[in-house]
Amino acid sequence: MQYTLIDEYLNEQLCHYVFGRKRSFPKLWKTKKFQNFNYHVLEGLFLLEKLRYVKSFRKIPKKIAKNIDQINVLRNGLAHAFFPENLKRSKPIYKGKSIFSVESIAQFVEDMSEISDFFWWDRESS
Numbered sequence: 001m002q003y004t005l006i007d008e009y010l011n012e013q014l015c016h017y018v019f020g021r022k023r024s025f026p027k028l029w030k031t032k033k034f035q036n037f038n039y040h041v042l043e044g045l046f047l048l049e050k051l052r053y054v055k056s057f058r059k060i061p062k063k064i065a066k067n068i069d070q071i072n073v074l075r076n077g078l079a080h081a082f083f084p085e086n087l088k089r090s091k092p093i094y095k096g097k098s099i100f101s102v103e104s105i106a107q108f109v110e111d112m113s114e115i116s117d118f119f120w121w122d123r124e125s126s
Contacts (some may be wrong), residue, residue: 002112003047003075006068009119010040010050014051017057064118067111074099074108 018037019028028034045053051068054060074094095106 002108003071006071006115007047007050009115010047010054011038013054013058013119014042014050017054023115031072049118051093064115067115071108071111 015025015028015034015037019034042050049071051060051065051087055065071094074092077092078099092099094108097107099105099108
């Protein structure tokens with residue numbers, strides 16, 4: 001769920017960059033240009049590609065970008081295997097610890113909170 005939330009934050013940034021902030025998303029969805037952008041651009045890009053694109057026009061703190069990258073790696077490991085602990089790559093490790101540990105979950109929650117705060121602050125200030 002958190003991975004999808006990050007994806008939506010990045011989608012929102014890209015949409016604002018391309019379409020501006022004057023019209024709401026429900027109004028934009030009525031246009032063919034916005035629909036095409038969503039269907040053919042946003043749905044076609046992976047999370048890290050979206051992050052790279054957003055970084056091209058907006059300053060993203062290194063810590064936020066690194067946390068997004070690490071969450072992406074963790075998500076890929078968990079999403080593509082019934083037993084992620086048996087994977088050679090993309091083990092269920094977050095910042096050096098098993099994601100199944102209380103300490104690692106706490107770190108993950110803290111990092112997600114920082115990511116959300118970063119993107120929500122931008123939303124509130126515009």
